[in-house]
Amino acid sequence: MNGESIKSNRPSEDKIIEIYGLHKWFGDLHVLNDINLTVNRGDRIVICGPSGSGKSTLIRCINRLEEHQKGKILVDGIELTGNLKNIEKIREEVGMVFQHFNLFPHLTILENLALGPIWVRKVPKKEAEETAMYYLEKVHIAEQAKKHPGQLSGGQQQRVAIARSLCMKPKIMLFDEPTSALDPEMVKEVLDVMINLAEEGMTMIVVSHEMGFAKSVAHRVLFMDFGQIVEENTPQAFFDHPQHDRTKLFLSQILH
């Protein structure tokens, strides 16, 4: 895989996610503190930071799995408010991959994939299943289509979860530590799928501590701590010349 060639398809200056002055509290806990972030179409952003720093909460605010209390979030031009229709519209366009896969255990792999398109996008069943098979082939598990999630390994389940999101033809993909629940030998198979996706120009926000992945794929790396974006830079600069002490400390911890 060639990192440089991926980065050469530069994102246009076409904003797809805009976050202004975002605050979020869980009770008294100030989890997000004045977050400002703009993501352009085709951007690939990796977010890292210590546990509890608010990384998950931030990306979960983008598809409103968490409700923010202050500030403004616009996704593809639509502002996230209490309006359910808007929320559903945004969720159609924003795929999400979870740490623990969250496949639907009572459905087969194929049904897991076809469900969203059939019920949300109103695609005919046959067409939805064809699309599902296409994406299953892309993540190299077409032969498992008739199985149930419980019969698959963790790495396979995560690839199914990615394919499930892709079936909705999303404009943005959010990943919340997609490889941290996996056995080490399965991490690569999932990262390879994500790298493929990056090569196709998908807009991605990835919470991850996989530094190799960040270096080869990301346009920008964000470092979060105590609910704030402490540092934001290109991967090269970020890893080689971290500016803040907290970043330096964090990097020294994860690189050993």
Added chain:
Amino acid sequence: MTQSGKNNIQKEGLKAPIIRIGVVHWIKANLFNGVFNSILTIVTLFLLYKVIPPFARWAFIDSLWFSSAEQCRAGSGACWSIIPANIRFILFGFYPHELHWRPFVAMIMLIGLLLYSKNRNHWNRSFGYIWIAGLSIMGILMKGGLFGLTPVDSDQWGGLPLTLMLSFFGMFAAYPLGVLLALGRRSQMPAVKTICILYIELIRGVPLISLLFMSAVLFPLFFPEGVTVNKIIRAQAAIILFTAAYIAEVVRGGLQAITRGQYEAAESLGLNYVQKMRLIVLPQALKIVIPPSVGILISAFKDTSLVVIIALYDVLKTTKSVLASPSWMGFSPEAYLFVALIYFVCCYSMSNYSRRLEKELQT
């Protein structure tokens, strides 16, 4: 020879060892392991010896099956004759005698429909229509007044068809209502939530009997004067409302077992509330609660016998009426054993089926 012998040994070595136990060994291990258990075994055997032979003698050897009541009184065994002699009244109550074929056919249809429903391959789109058609035909058969069938007032309905009707209609209506209540109880909307909690707790706080009584008093209040609500419908409503509250609590338990991740995955695909519940949450939650749900349905089935208190003639009451007639007075063990057998067959099939369903749905 030696070659194949060797192969066999190797093959056996691969399989899990099979432990063979002789009869004597089994008895030792299961009945006489220790002083206390040995005493228990001996006492049990003694009691069985005391109970079984006399019972068998009464029930089978000295019993009379097709005789008059007088002959029974002369004998010393069980008088099973009470059942064939009164079977039509026990099964159909006061339904007009010459029309008994109608409830009979309706019952056969119901059993047929239930057997048909056992196979999950039949659970497709037309399944609901088949049930609706079946239930309508049964209703017409019971009620008459259409297609040249003599009308039969529902006051005359009774016996087993009434029991089956109250329980199965009750279950089919109570289950969806219970699911809705359970969802309502977990709703984000405070008003909905409060109403559901109030309903569930109120109903669970009173016995079914009081609900049956109240239905007799309360229903007329909700309807304009002059409109009388049929007794059977009142009883049916009480049973549905009662069972639903219990179903709701069981289903709520199932809903709690579904992880947040499942909700989030469904939401992040853009599914709306109804889709999320129908496609993702309920199928998983209801599967978990099959065993306790069936427990509730079984007790609901048995509880239908309480309708006697508002003077409905279910199968237990018709049996009691037979026992109240001078000629058959005193043969209650036989009659009650027969009714118990009917209840047992129904309840046992239900729990049996639930176990099978549970196994089939296991993935």
